[in-house]
Amino acid sequence: VKEAIERLREIDREIYRLSEISAALGWDQETYMPPGALNDRAEQQSIVEGMIHERITSAEVGNILEKLGVDLENLSADLVIDGLEEIDNAFVREIARFYKRETKLPKKLVEEYAREASISQSRWVEARKASDFSIFKPHLEKVLSLKCEIADLIGYEKERYDALLDSYEPWMKTEELLSVFERFEGRIKEFVKRIVASGKKVNNDFLYRSFDRKKQEEFGRFILGEMGFDFERGRLDVSAHPFTTSLGFADVRLTTRYNEKDFKSGLFGIIHEGGHGLYEQGFSEKLIGILADGTSMGIHESQSRMWENLVGRSLPFWKAYFPKLKETFPGELSDVSLEDFYRGINEITPSLIRVEADEVTYNLHIIIRFKLERELLNGKLKVQDLPEAWNSEYSGLLGIKPPNDADGVLQDIHWSHGYFGYFPTYSLGNLYSAQFFAKMKSEIPGLEDEIGKGNLQVVLSWLREKIHRHGRVYPATKLCMEVTGETLDPDYFMKYLEGKYQDIY
């Protein structure tokens, strides 16, 4: 057994390095790659993904899993192999999961998908710049059809969405997701309605004054440092759509984008990605390989959303950092008080862009995407009808119609990569983040005072200990139980919102 696991680790290590290489190529594509290199990059990605596929689906891996007595048919999050320590057990579980999934896909399809996704992503950038969905349409159609083919090969009991959701939120079924959403969707809508109906307005015109880009970056880097992001083992760059990716165990790359006319955009992007980055920088070194990763995207988003909202949009946080911000922008913010600033960055108002939405209406953006992508996958919605469907959902749920495709259906990068099934994990992240934060508060007396003193280390240490270091050792539901003693409960999020916005509205 020991030998078998040793050999599996060797194979895993190579796959891990190949995945990092794929991440390096992807990062470069979104940050620095010249536009003409599109086809070269697509070929390169296709080759790397093909190699990963070849390695994980090798007969040797199958034989080892069989030798270890893994029952692939009935693989579950609770897999226990007698005699294995916790980490080895988790390692075998994740390898088996990956093997099971990939063996259902022919290499040609994996390569083709990698190539098309790479091209599609660049076309999306182009289409977004030109605010013209028609540039993107044929590529989205291609990627969607490949993803449907992939979902069908992987298989599912109830609906295609299951097969894809599972790659972002392992072990979760669409049904469970729907039941979670049921428990907060109505309440969120109600909450937004109440606030809109109250007629109260927050004044935050000052956030839309002109903020020098260089200074925004400088302040963003300062905040990342305060959060504990290690620049020796990571970077911050600029891309069309903010993201976080790891090019190595000690190489975590964040991106953001700056808007001189909207201060929130760059900074909260940085804090959000910083939350992801801290998770990625926090895995225990002994996990290097398939376990050195976020255990689910929901958990990953809990880290980014917690830093962005529960910490980064809190009054204590700005008690600590508003003086420094005013120092950086003395002219721009001279007439703004801490309280005005706090209220300003917490304005709740239906808006067009998800990543810039407040933490309440944010979930409405997710609900729309979740609905539309399910329909796309189930064949109820055609790609050609997507912009119209998008606009009509925004009119209905948020009461605003996007003036153009760039700020509408083209705003997110996800579908261009074929990331169908990803969006709901943002809302899961919101829910997890509130539940984790409530627990943190109960375990750390004076937490908010510490944050108010700029001692963010206290937050990071707790997250490191409870969540980060474990990587993928515990599946999401197990981790939630370990950390909070309960299953996921949307009540925490709703209570958090009610408490916070009672004061503001």
Add this chain to the structure above:
Amino acid sequence: VKEAIERLREIDREIYRLSEISAALGWDQETYMPPGALNDRAEQQSIVEGMIHERITSAEVGNILEKLGVDLENLSADLVIDGLEEIDNAFVREIARFYKRETKLPKKLVEEYAREASISQSRWVEARKASDFSIFKPHLEKVLSLKCEIADLIGYEKERYDALLDSYEPWMKTEELLSVFERFEGRIKEFVKRIVASGKKVNNDFLYRSFDRKKQEEFGRFILGEMGFDFERGRLDVSAHPFTTSLGFADVRLTTRYNEKDFKSGLFGIIHEGGHGLYEQGFSEKLIGILADGTSMGIHESQSRMWENLVGRSLPFWKAYFPKLKETFPGELSDVSLEDFYRGINEITPSLIRVEADEVTYNLHIIIRFKLERELLNGKLKVQDLPEAWNSEYSGLLGIKPPNDADGVLQDIHWSHGYFGYFPTYSLGNLYSAQFFAKMKSEIPGLEDEIGKGNLQVVLSWLREKIHRHGRVYPATKLCMEVTGETLDPDYFMKYLEGKYQDIY
């Protein structure tokens, strides 16, 4: 035969993409990679190089070469396989060359070398920053010993240097190189002596005023555009040591470095790398694969050195661009005339840094490196004695002793990568560039007038037609014959220097 070549092309295409991936990882390491990622990157490089090795040395490649009747033992630059068109013939020749070389090396060694070279390169950056050779020493020792092992496995008739020179200047023997050097080394030394003895001084203090970095970059990009560099298919970035690398057929990356107190450094770095970049952007698309590369480093350097010196340090060039330069730096250059500027950038004076040396003394820097690296490889010189040997050579040949390691033995990146045998190709490049340029002049009436009007397209078109598009189809000596009707002749370079510096000194 057709089928065999088709299959070889498939294998080649994968190797080509893997080499691009390796280039992408290398480029990132020298531009943006955070320092902590060193080990991750070394592992990644090691895996990619191992995969390339595996593919080129596969039994299948061997079988195909045998089927095609390639005599590996007596492989030469003149290989002719009956019935093959020129390009296919060259393709088989280059694949056979690569196969023959790599099959002599065990995969483990290739992987180890890739890992160590990657680490060594980063340690060199560190050592150079700290100006401390001792940081770099153990890594250079390791890389040197691996390179000796590699050279011994590859084999050679006369000396180890042969086996390594051949990877940069294919088919060339150290003996031939020495005989070329013999024909100009003495004349260059004599030339420098005469100029130093003349006692004439060129005043170029104005080049060391303060030049804003942003504006330097702006002007450099403008010049690159004028040269015909295609930014849709390439980029310019910053690194510790300027270089050019291709991350894809349509993805040529240049780097430079800026020194606010030395205007020449950034700009001539850009023009030099731009010359490499134009070569890389000029390969015919039908060559994609092993033939889409410079045919030798000597030829590659002929392109960079021609643009840098024969074009970029010529009077006609600055007739065209000095007005724009003065516009960019109105304060800094207001009191400088075109003629003063031209003389200023052509000052001949022994100096410390090779890449910033004038085009005459430049060759003395090469002579030193060539001598030292041969001694390192032959075991006559130990790494620990290298700094002293370096300094003593500089005192002897250039009359100046480096004040520290950073400006001495640590100034070049090459040895950190294990690039022993590379340096002489710079001087070969100087020689080729003069011979090519003389031919260009004879074929394009009014060439200098055109350059004086800023019509650099006329230069590029000639290079594209005569040199670039052929990639590696013709080996260097054959190319030289095709283009100029003669073998390499150092006279052209000496005549060029004499003509030019008669006017200046």
